[in-house]
Amino acid sequence: MNIILIPCCKRKVVGGDRNYRTSRLAEFLGTTNLSHLMKARLSLGKQLKLQPGPDLGFQEEGNVAYLPAYQRYSGVIYQGGNIFNLYKQFGGRVIILSALYGLLDASDTIRNYDLSMTDTLPSGMRVGNHF
Numbered sequence: 001m002n003i004i005l006i007p008c009c010k011r012k013v014v015g016g017d018r019n020y021r022t023s024r025l026a027e028f029l030g031t032t033n034l035s036h037l038m039k040a041r042l043s044l045g046k047q048l049k050l051q052p053g054p055d056l057g058f059q060e061e062g063n064v065a066y067l068p069a070y071q072r073y074s075g076v077i078y079q080g081g082n083i084f085n086l087y088k089q090f091g092g093r094v095i096i097l098s099a100l101y102g103l104l105d106a107s108d109t110i111r112n113y114d115l116s117m118t119d120t121l122p123s124g125m126r127v128g129n130h131f
Contacts, residue, residue: 004093006083012112015067016066029103051064055101056100099113100115
């Protein structure tokens, strides 16, 4: 399987809708590894006091708007690299490394968030060390 791995970016498109779609990462990571990832997301979401939602492993839902990751991110790689069209045409997987989510499939629906790998969590740990 061909894989493209790209970083998330700080610039994001606002908006979206409340339709969350389950991640395709289980096909890539397996259910055990996806479960570990979701536990890390839940822990981070709680530390940051984010609105609950299934994207972060919460059982309850908050008022969160979602967009597919390849549409949410709007930085240079996503605009200049034409990730939207690449994602549709690429025969493998486009995986994104996100400060909030860890690994993402480019089609995963995500919220708008403001976090980077160099930010420090309330626990004193750097975000990049959380995952």
